[in-house]
Amino acid sequence: MEDVTYTKGIYTATATVRPANSGHxxxxxxxxxxxxxxxxxxxxxxxxxxxxxxEALEEAKALAHRILGELEL
Incomplete structure (x- = not known):
C-alpha cells in the first residue's frame, strides 16, 4: 500500500499503515x-x-489532515 503525503508550509505529513496484533x-x-x-x-x-x-490508511489520512489543520505557520 502506497504512503500518502500532504504538505503545509514547512511541514510534511506522511500517512502510512503498519501491521498490528491479530492480523489488524x-x-x-x-x-x-x-x-x-x-x-x-x-x-x-x-x-x-x-x-x-x-481502513487503517483512511484513518491515518484523517489524522494527517487534523494535525496539519491545527498547525499555525
Whole structure:
C-alpha cells in the first residue's frame, strides 16, 4: 500500500499503515518539519486498529489532515 503525503508550509505529513496484533492494521503519521535547519520528525499513531489496511490508511489520512489543520505557520 502506497504512503500518502500532504504538505503545509514547512511541514510534511506522511500517512502510512503498519501491521498490528491479530492480523489488524494501524495507521501512522510521520510529521516532518524542515525549516532549513536540522529536520524534526514526530510520529503519531491512530489509537484504534483496523481490520483492513485500506481502513487503517483512511484513518491515518484523517489524522494527517487534523494535525496539519491545527498547525499555525
Amino acid at each position: 492494521y494501524q495507521g501512522v503519521v510521520s510529521l516532518a518539519r524542515d525549516d532549513g535547519e536540522e529536520p524534526e520528525n514526530v510520529l503519531y499513531e491512530v489509537e484504534a486498529t483496523s481490520a483492513t489496511a485500506t
